[in-house]
Amino acid sequence: MTLDQIQTLIDTWTGLGIWLAIVAACVVWMVYDLRTSNSHIASIMQWVWILTVLYSGPLGVLIYRYSGRRQITTDDLPRKGFRSVAHCYSGCGIGEILGVIISVGLFAMGNFWAAIITFSLAYFFGFAMNIGPMMQNGMAFREAFKGAFVAESISIVVMEGVAITTDLYLGGQSTMGDALFWSSLYISLSLGLLAAWPANLLLIHYGLKGGMGDPRDTDAAAQAHCH
Template identity: 55%
Template sequence: MGLQQTLQNVLTNPTFLAAWGAVVAASLAVLVWDLRTNNSELKSLMQFVWGFTVLYSGPFGLAGYWYSGRTQIDHDSLWRKGFRSVSHCYSGCGTGEVLGISMAIGLFAFKTTGTVILTFSLAYFFGYAMTVGPLMQEGVGLREALWDAFYSETASITVMEIVAIGTDIWLAGEAGMGDVLFWTGLVFSLTMGLLAAYPVNVALIRLGVKEGMMNPAKMGTEMGS
């Protein structure tokens, strides 16, 4: 049995699906509790980011939050900045991918090419919007914000979506919206995209292309001062 068939069997196994659903629900519950109890000072945007990261990737997203996103981290690092950065990108791109694939298959009945084009387009749109929106709220002009988003996010979004969309087509390219594999393949592919784009974000921060998201520990210090 090949890798593709093995993954398809796992992703359609009722026992696995029930266990994964329980783990994701528990991970979201822990995240919400910690954000409200210990990290309410995090900006609403980052709370949104972590919520979608855990929703899409369950315990892997929660582990990333615990490692890099809490005010209680003992020190910041390039790898922590990289995970905050890729999660920020992930929340927007993931939303675009879910909407793109669902609309392409369920609404427009697109074939593979049309699905890829629409999904990539919405992933870029939402991914850029996650950068443009906050910049404009800080007073940056639209033109400058759009250029900053294009310059800093394009590589990350491109790698994330090539891996995610490619994985989804490989696993569930023949599945319809009524098939379990359509949804589980989508969720699995999102996490693969996250993992692929993580080292890209680390490299972009290292090279100075991206600044990386603010150290959450400084928020905790500022709130306590």
């Protein structure tokens, strides 16, 4: 399938509207599940999951059900990898959306400056969402920053390298008034998430990241809420 064919396929307001309705339903379910079945999860992590679902809809729900609930049967490296990448994703998504809207949607900048602005904002928000839980657990800012800098930089570079490239490639010359602009953004976000998962697996495997805690550990979660 050629680029033109792909763009024609996703450049439809009807399709985008259906997708947004699915995303809205997924977010409603997520909030309900967090309040009724997983309220022990720390507040920052709850927002991580809500944002993940907001960006990726059913894919975010599947990742949450697989790795983020206390109802999971076991915890392993793949699940830790998804929890880790979700932290990065929740923040990076905010930055990427703002970056694309500002650079492409409002100012119609070229690809170079669009990529620079989008990456900078994604890095800032992605890094903030990763050190936030550390500080919520009582770690000092400097210690949290030093502990997360290398690992999160690697994760964010992989995620945003794929996401920004995909968005600029698929979006072409579209503007905020085109369905293609928003469809490309949604697709790029999810592809960035999937691309960064293997990187997070390696980072956890080699001890550079921790996987953000086992959601079945309600005692640890309760302690996090107290800080």
